[in-house]
Structures are given as C-alpha cells and as structure tokens.
Amino acid sequence: MGSARDRAGRGSRAALASYYATWRFKKADVNRENVFKAADLVDEAAQTASGLSRYEDEGGATTTLRLIRQARVRAEPVDDADLDDRFEAAQSFNTDLLVWDEEPGRGRYWLGNAIWTVRAGIVPYLSAPRLVGRKRAKERCFPTVSELNAMPSDPQARDGNIRIDGLVDWRPKQD
DSSP states (O other): OOOHHHHHHHHHHHHHHHHHHHHHHHHHHHHHHHHHHHHHHHHHHHHHHHOHHHHHHTTHHHHHHHHHHHHHHHHGGGOOHHHHHHHHHHHHHHHHHHHSSBOOTTHHHHHHHHHHHHHHHHGGGSSOOOSSOOOOOOOOSSOOHHHHHHSOOOTTSOBHHHHHHHHHHHHHHHO
16 A cells, blocks of 8 residues: 555655646647637738738738737747747848838738738637647748748848849749
C-alpha cells in the first residue's frame, strides 16, 4: 500500500497535473476567443479590399490597415512567430500603399494576397484546443517580412510599381 507520505506525494503530483491541464486548456480557450475576434477583423479587411467600390467608400488602405492592426493585437496572445510575421508583412505593404503617390493598379490585388496569407495563418487556431500542438499554416501567397524588405523599392517611397514588380517576380519562386 505504501506509506502516508507516498500517497500524499502521488496526490500532490496528480493535483499538479490536473491544474496544469486545466490551465493549459483554459489558456488555449482564451486565445481561441481572441483569434475568433482577430479572424472577424481580418475577414472585414479582406471584404473591404476585395471590391473597388467598397474599398473606395470605406477608406481604402487606411481602413484595411486599421483592421489588420486591430486583428494583430487580438492575435498577440497566441505568441506565434509565423503568424506575427504574416501580420507584419501585411501591415508593411498596407503602409506602402498609403505612402505611395499613386496606388498601383495591382496594389489591391497584392493587398488581398497579404490579407489572405494572414487569414491562412489564423485558421489553425480557430479549431478547438488540441492536447498536442497545432498544425502550422504553410500556405503563403505573400512574402515574409524579410523577403518583402529585400525586394527593390523606390528610395523616395513614391513609385509603388517597383515593389509590385518585385512581388510579381517573387511569385513564381513559390509555385
């Protein structure tokens, strides 16, 4: 049977394991709630970017940037470096759209790709918490921040076509 001390030790370990499991699932549940809110904001940004009239009526790149920033804050507790990189790349390109003298015709297309890439990074967190890890999103139709920053761009940040051409050249390397 064992001594009282052995039984108390086993009971303490069982209580500690139970506490850890409860804490882990609760944390995952809270993160999941935040990710649902982030996903809603990303969806709204995607809808805004997808239609020309809606894009212009709702504030264009200013609105999508605000939505992406809000979603990033919501998703922060997840603490996923890949997801954060997706957000940062989308924010960086969205900021470029605001700085350029004239938004290139293909700018909204690439903004949509950036937003889709963020969405693909969020999707694994929308399912119920798992006991063991999550599947990592691999799909990307927009570069990482380091790839984006390595692309040629106008030093005065006026001509967006230079960056867009870099994105077009990046795309075949991914297929």
